[in-house]
Amino acid sequence: MTSAQTNWFDKPATPADDDILYVDVDGYEGPLDLLLDLARRQKVDLAVISVLALAKQYLLFIKKVREKRIELAADYLVMAAWLTYLKSRLIVPQAASDDEPPGEMLAAMLQFRLKRLEGMRVAVSQLMNRPRLGFQVYARGMPEPIEIAHISLWRASLYDLLKSYSIQREKGVTVDYAPLQRTVWSLQDASDILQRLIGDSFDWIPMDTYLIDYLVTPGERATIRASTFASSLELVRQGQIDIRQSKTFGPLFIRRHRSDPS
């Protein structure tokens, strides 16, 4: 890795003996690579290379490989077919009516492609032999990075602040909250009590009068009135009592229903 002519390709140096060439195609990166190698063996400038001779060599080489191993990448066979065609175009003189491109042009195209690939290979060598960063040329070994100090500017609105405070104070209150234990008259209880209070009284008496003892506690009035009223309707339906109200929101009068038609 020290000589100026470093071979940067991982391909091993091609053996000088042409006979060894037929052994394998694995060493080549495709048919163009193989053709370029064959062309180099002509030991002449690529510009004056005999494309006809090159085509013959390639076809011979492929034939030998196929005798050894049947499988061969399609690329190689396509190239072989094309070179066979090229060979025929080069050998058989061009007919005047022929629309096909002349053999010389096809040959020139192949030559151009070989030269171009060769050109890129030379370029790779030249590039890789330049004083490269990190191998022959160096960057600052102890870079001093820019330290960025992050300064936070905090943002909050007065509303957020007040809301936050209020939520916490309310949260603190609900911890101590105990629901009120209310006295609730069930419909059955109300019905039993009403039956008992009315007894056998057939006179119209305001409902509140019967309930007067129970309505002393203001907190319980609502439930007692509601339950009593609801159960009184049920008692009317059952034909146990009668209800009368003389005007809207007026007092409710109740009495025992007379069951006998007297």
Added chain:
Amino acid sequence: MNDQPDKISEINERNLRVLEAVLFASSEPLDVSSLLTYMGEGANIANLLVALQQRYAGRGVNLVQRGDKWAFRTAEDLSFLLRREEQKTRTLSRAALETLSIIAYHQPTTRAEIEEVRGIATGKGTIDLLMAAGWIRMRGRRRAPGRPVTYGTTDAFLDHFGLESLSDLPGLDELKGAGLLSNRLPSSMQIPLPFDGALRDDEGPLDPDDLDGEDKNA
């Protein structure tokens, strides 16, 4: 220039170049013996280093000695070039907002009192953040067991929230009126009157140690 020292100065100049390159590319300060491996025979490395140091004196980069090793470093007076401040606007976290609002209303207040209202431990980071934001300050120490630090708000706090004074903070009725507090709250609930005057009767002054902004009891 006379002829004789020309050769010497040429070799010297070459050695200086090598020294320059090696010190530039090295990932760590180099001592004299490792520098010597790059020099020609009989180089006076000590003289070369001094010469190189003089050449870079007053420049944007200096050759400096660290122990028995040498390295290039940005000139001290230009070190500000390598620092940059980036401001970023960020929204206050919920925890910080809660803590701040309690300090605002209950000041002077201690961390334990804040935790009592929040019903949750307040990390030291939250207090520090509010201090760094410049919105709260340590006022003094409560005259109570443990002498906890008392916190209060700053002028910057009033400024940020557009308050002329703490008395502009809405009271209980105003909070209810604004729909922030429910009307169902018990009548026993009160909102304290924040106080940001001088130390109150139950507050003592801060300890001298507190001046560095640390809450030792934290």
Added chain:
Amino acid sequence: MNDQPDKISEINERNLRVLEAVLFASSEPLDVSSLLTYMGEGANIANLLVALQQRYAGRGVNLVQRGDKWAFRTAEDLSFLLRREEQKTRTLSRAALETLSIIAYHQPTTRAEIEEVRGIATGKGTIDLLMAAGWIRMRGRRRAPGRPVTYGTTDAFLDHFGLESLSDLPGLDELKGAGLLSNRLPSSMQIPLPFDGALRDDEGPLDPDDLDGEDKNA
């Protein structure tokens, strides 16, 4: 010295120190616009860079231009002294090297064109590897059927191979003279040169999806 230019040279000298410090502190090449942020008003950065480059010419460390960026690098002629062995793992495959040079000399170029030159299919891995090395980039999409991605080299490529610009590519003139930078047989037609400017006439911008570095057509 007269009085008037003293002030100017003083400012110049200060700017040169700043430039020196900032460029020395960075291991990556810096572009003019980011260097400008360190300069005072009205500094002529182009002149300053040239002055600094001259000051370091012939020294062990040189100021070099890489595309439109600048960096300090050890002098090329000292490479034999500073040479480090190449890491085995960093050796690129022949396919990768060939692909790299085809992209360098034929840019902007498409994968199909690379394959045409090499006469063999190029694996996506090869392109990815060169992208990961930071040497090539997707430039745009060719205005042609299938809208293939066009590739070009980066400033890091120039930096790695010590090139000031693409016109420094070795053997460029010979290749151009032989018509080998063309896709076609050499003719009287103009031979294209490698080009790393903005998009060319036959290139469109990348798709938004391309920004994640994936070649969807691959």
